[in-house]
Amino acid sequence: MEPKRISFRQGCLSRKAEETALRRYEAAAWLESIAGPLCLPQKPSDHEFVSCLRNGLVLCNAINKIQPGSVPKVVSNALMGSPASDNQNPLPAYQYFENIRNFLVAVEELKLPTFEASDLEREKLDTASVSRLVDCILSLKSYHEWKRGAEINGSLKSIKSPLFKLSLTRAQIHMTPSGSFVQRSRLNLTSDTESKPCKAKDEVVRIICQCLVDAKENINQVLATNVTSQEREFKSAVHCSSKEGKVSNDISPLQNKDHYTSDKDRSDHMNFLEAQEQEIRELRLMLEGVKSEYRALHNQVQNDYATLVHEIQGLSTAASRYNEAVKENRNLYNMLQELRGNIRVFCRIRPTFNSTSRSSIEYIGEDGSVMVFDPLKPQSTRKVFQFNKVFGPKATQGDVYKETQSLIRSVVDGYNVCIFAYGQTGSGKTHTMCGPSGGSAKDNGINYMALNDLFSISSTRENVKYQINVQMVEIYNEQVRDLLCTLEIRTCTGNGQTSLPDAKMLPVGSTEDVINVMKLGEINRASSSTAMNDRSSRSHSILIVHVHGEEDSGEATHSCLYLVDLAGSERVDRSEATGDRLKEAQHINKSLSCLGDVITALAQKNSHIPYRNSKLTQLLQKSLGGNAKTLMFAHISPEIDSYAETISTLKFAQRVSTVELGAACANKESNEMRDLKNQIDNLKKALAIKETERVPFSSKMKENVPTMESSSKQAAERTPPRSRRFSLETPTYTKIPGAPTKTSQSQFGFHAQEKSPDKMKCDVAINGQDDFTFSSTSSSEQKSVRASVAINGQDDFSYSSTSRSVQKSVRASVVSKGSNIRKSIQSLGKLINASEKRSNQCPIEKPVSKIRSNLDSKSPVNSKTDSRTMRRQSLTNPLLASSNFSRRSSLGGKSDTNLSDVSKTPPSIKTSSKATKKWL
Ligand SMILES: Nc1ncnc2c1ncn2[C@@H]1O[C@H](COP(=O)(O)OP(=O)(O)OP(=O)(O)O)[C@@H](O)[C@H]1O
Numbered sequence: 023m024e025p026k027r028i029s030f031r032q033g034c035l036s037r038k039a040e041e042t043a044l045r046r047y048e049a050a051a052w053l054e055s056i057a058g059p060l061c062l063p064q065k066p067s068d069h070e071f072v073s074c075l076r077n078g079l080v081l082c083n084a085i086n087k088i089q090p091g092s093v094p095k096v097v098s099n100a101l102m103g104s105p106a107s108d109n110q111n112p113l114p115a116y117q118y119f120e121n122i123r124n125f126l127v128a129v130e131e132l133k134l135p136t137f138e139a140s141d142l143e144r145e146k147l148d149t150a151s152v153s154r155l156v157d158c159i160l161s162l163k164s165y166h167e168w169k170r171g172a173e174i175n176g177s178l179k180s181i182k183s184p185l186f187k188l189s190l191t192r193a194q195i196h197m198t199p200s201g202s203f204v205q206r207s208r209l210n211l212t213s214d215t216e217s218k219p220c221k222a223k224d225e226v227v228r229i230i231c232q233c234l235v236d237a238k239e240n241i242n243q244v245l246a247t248n249v250t251s252q253e254r255e256f257k258s259a260v261h262c263s264s265k266e267g268k269v270s271n272d273i274s275p276l277q278n279k280d281h282y283t284s285d286k287d288r289s290d291h292m293n294f295l296e297a298q299e300q301e302i303r304e305l306r307l308m309l310e311g312v313k314s315e316y317r318a319l320h321n322q323v324q325n326d327y328a329t330l331v332h333e334i335q336g337l338s339t340a341a342s343r344y345n346e347a348v349k350e351n352r353n354l355y356n357m358l359q360e361l362r363g364n365i366r367v368f369c370r371i372r373p374t375f376n377s378t379s380r381s382s383i384e385y386i387g388e389d390g391s392v393m394v395f396d397p398l399k400p401q402s403t404r405k406v407f408q409f410n411k412v413f414g415p416k417a418t419q420g421d422v423y424k425e426t427q428s429l430i431r432s433v434v435d436g437y438n439v440c441i442f443a444y445g446q447t448g449s450g451k452t453h454t455m456c457g458p459s460g461g462s463a464k465d466n467g468i469n470y471m472a473l474n475d476l477f478s479i480s481s482t483r484e485n486v487k488y489q490i491n492v493q494m495v496e497i498y499n500e501q502v503r504d505l506l507c508t509l510e511i512r513t514c515t516g517n518g519q520t521s522l523p524d525a526k527m528l529p530v531g532s533t534e535d536v537i538n539v540m541k542l543g544e545i546n547r548a549s550s551s552t553a554m555n556d557r558s559s560r561s562h563s564i565l566i567v568h569v570h571g572e573e574d575s576g577e578a579t580h581s582c583l584y585l586v587d588l589a590g591s592e593r594v595d596r597s598e599a600t601g602d603r604l605k606e607a608q609h610i611n612k613s614l615s616c617l618g619d620v621i622t623a624l625a626q627k628n629s630h631i632p633y634r635n636s637k638l639t640q641l642l643q644k645s646l647g648g649n650a651k652t653l654m655f656a657h658i659s660p661e662i663d664s665y666a667e668t669i670s671t672l673k674f675a676q677r678v679s680t681v682e683l684g685a686a687c688a689n690k691e692s693n694e695m696r697d698l699k700n701q702i703d704n705l706k707k708a709l710a711i712k713e714t715e716r717v718p719f720s721s722k723m724k725e726n727v728p729t730m731e732s733s734s735k736q737a738a739e740r741t742p743p744r745s746r747r748f749s750l751e752t753p754t755y756t757k758i759p760g761a762p763t764k765t766s767q768s769q770f771g772f773h774a775q776e777k778s779p780d781k782m783k784c785d786v787a788i789n790g791q792d793d794f795t796f797s798s799t800s801s802s803e804q805k806s807v808r809a810s811v812a813i814n815g816q817d818d819f820s821y822s823s824t825s826r827s828v829q830k831s832v833r834a835s836v837v838s839k840g841s842n843i844r845k846s847i848q849s850l851g852k853l854i855n856a857s858e859k860r861s862n863q864c865p866i867e868k869p870v871s872k873i874r875s876n877l878d879s880k881s882p883v884n885s886k887t888d889s890r891t892m893r894r895q896s897l898t899n900p901l902l903a904s905s906n907f908s909r910r911s912s913l914g915g916k917s918d919t920n921l922s923d924v925s926k927t928p929p930s931i932k933t934s935s936k937a938t939k940k941w942l
Pocket of ligand 1: 371372373415445446447448449450451452453454458558559560588589590591657
């Protein structure tokens with residue numbers, strides 16, 4: 023056990039108390055030896071000691087023994103005629119007072135230290151009064167000893183030294199080796215011949231030592247007071263001694279010739295005293311020096327403390343400012359990123375399955391850097407990649423979601439958000455997005471946590487009513503399948519908000535709903551075991567969360583959250599895939615490679631982004647190139663044998679982080695916008711009515727259709743079938759050289775070509791559901807006007823028109839959707855009127871049969887090209903459409919296009935645009 027620490031002050035106090043007690047015991051012992059048994063314990067307490075002396079009997083008896091007759095009349099029970107013992111019948115206190123008074127008078131006569139009579143009467147004893155009593159008794163004892171000595175030597179002298187008046191200090195008592203207490207008189211100059219100058223010298227030395235001890239003990243106060251007073255006492259003692267020595271040799275034994283055997287002794291003693299005085303002076307000086315040094319040190323400590331406090335305050339202020347600056351820096355960085363619209367990239371490293379295996383991850387930085395190294399090739403260089411954040415193997419699902427949470431809030435604010443997990447097979451994508459199968463709630467993946475958060479955030483916004491629906495699909499072998507009802511569904515990658523209109527949309531309102539939906543999706547999702555992952559996802563899964571919010575004010579938001587768990591890229595030699603697994607792996611790798619192409623094109627800011635090369639990129643188009651906020655999780659496996667895949671993933675992720683999407687914008691819809699949309703709907707209806715008014719004309723045209731029909735059929739046979747929507751979303755334009763005559767255009771849904779000077783071809787597409795697109799292009803030498811109209815059923819509408827006859831160029835760049843829609847409505851109105859006029863002006867010049875004859879006369883190559891053109895016309899020309907050439911007819915397109923013109927402008931392979939090729 024650690025010893026209890028005693029402070030210096032505590033130590034001094036306990037020492038003083040001990041010394042006081044020792045003196046008391048000594049006084050009691052002496053009294054007993056002089057006045058007989060006192061019935062006191064060997065070590066009496068203050069109270070016991072004082073009680074014993076209170077009646078003054080003991081004291082009077084003691085002094086009478088030393089100096090017979092000092093107290094002539096001692097009051098006792100016997101005197102009062104009461105033989106009973108004191109204890110049995112004590113006398114009243116005032117009667118005993120007489121004894122005390124007489125004793126004190128006698129002591130005073132002996133010039134010994136006295137005490138107050140009241141010191142014995144106090145109920146509550148204090149140390150000072152007991153100390154005075156003890157001092158008195160001990161001085162009496164001293165006197166007695168001196169007297170005895172003097173009687174023996176026959177030289178009894180009166181005691182006049184003032185030092186005797188001093189109270190005995192603790193230093194006067196010391197323990198003999200035998201254990202009894204021996205009192206040494208303090209400068210006992212009245213002692214016998216043996217207490218000669220050398221004894222006085224000892225006393226002086228002792229007093230000086232006492233001064234030094236005291237000085238040492240109480241450097242602050244005692245030195246300032248006690249030491250000075252003790253020194254004064256000493257000085258005055260020496261002074262008095264020497265003075266008295268001059269006046270009377272009896273008074274000062276110090277200078278009394280009797281005390282010294284010779285003058286030499288006396289002068290030696292005087293020299294010694296002077297030397298002591300000198301020493302004291304020096305000591306005092308030293309003390310002053312120490313004190314001033316102490317003061318300086320004290321001041322310095324105080325200054326240092328103040329400086330330290332000041333510096334600490336400065337540091338804490340700087341630290342808080344630094345934190346603020348870091349926070350601001352991060353905010354600014356985020357703002358910058360948002361403005362640039364960069365895709366954020368987080369990297370997550372899966373823990374190793376085998377704890378003893380070596381890892382290729384060398385370092386993970388707090389700043390989002392990760393250093394990888396191939397331990398199998400020590401000569402290879404270390405590669406460092408920088409991302410927004412890197413999660414090490416120990417990062418929990420909660421840690422990962424914490425960094426993602428802000429994006430989920432954005433969804434509620436009306437932003438489209440896409441979070442997708444990328445990485446090689448078995449690197450932990452599904453773990454991050456869904457969590458481990460059969461895991462506890464804390465292992466839930468981002469999908470669950472995001473939806474839960476959506477509920478909780480939306481419930482806190484009281485003035486907005488939210489509706490949350492989910493769709494869950496997978497892309498398996500380039501087929502989009504609904505995971506919520508196990509059906510293959512058609513895709514729509516148009517401008518509409520709903521990319522997968524046929525996918526089942528389930529409303530969710532609680533966590534339980536979400537869990538049920540996820541479970542259903544997980545059950546339906548294609549997964550199987552491979553050599554690299556027991557439960558490898560064989561498809562890309564996409565969870566689409568639609569959040570529709572309507573404020574009390576009428577404003578509405580509609581946003582989508584895409585949560586994509588991609589299938590992992592795999593090396594078939596390592597995954598040992600064969601048969602179906604091999605086919606799946608090939609599809610997975612191909613679609614991921616298409617994703618890579620899209621990312622590269624976006625990073626290089628190419629004009630053409632190959633979204634349409636795979637279903638995956640089509641579905642992610644809006645997230646990768648739209649106005650969404652996108653976050654990618656790049657997953658890597660730390661195992662050494664996955665090093666090549668790790669590097670490939672990291673490089674891909676690095677490339678993704680350089681893609682700039684442009685600032686994301688919220689999908690907010692004000693009341694005004696909604697009105698404008700309604701207007702668009704009305705205009706669409708008006709258009710539809712116009713179309714139906716043209717029915718008689720189209721039926722007239724039908725007479726000429728049969729010949730065209732067969733031609734078209736031929737073309738259709740050579741053209742692979744594709745989804746209607748796909749073709750609709752690729753409005754394109756083919757410049758057909760040598761088109762012989764002008765082609766006039768009428769309604770929407772027409773295809774017209776103009777011969778020199780203007781050549782014009784227009785494609786109009788109306789999406790039966792919610793899309794309407796129109797494009798018209800005319801090329802000429804110098805002037806061209808290009809117009810296109812696109813009405814997005816939801817909120818987009820744009821118009822452009824090209825016509826040499828109009829002779830003016832219109833290019834509308836609409837910043838806000840509201841103004842865009844307003845302008846578009848005006849343009850649409852004009853267009854309707856203009857198209858009506860044109861349709862009335864353009865007579866049909868050639869019968870459709872002529873087209874056929876023209877087509878038939880072409881070379882095989884040309885006829886193939888023509889058939890393409892015909893097919894294209896069939897999609898865009900309402901006339902042909904009405905002749906059942908194409909599914910376009912279902913869109914209500916009719917035209918009074920001059921078919922002879924079509925026949926005069928056979929399409930050419932050479933001049934087909936790239937877009938047309940692609941479209942075909
Ligand atoms: N951070 C992680 N902590 C603990 N275990 C993890 C972690 N990441 C992945 N795992 C475990 O690693 C295994 C493979 O993970 P997962 O199935 O998520 O990989 P994947 O990338 O989705 O693979 P695939 O592309 O083949 O579907 C699982 O058993 C999973 O529980």
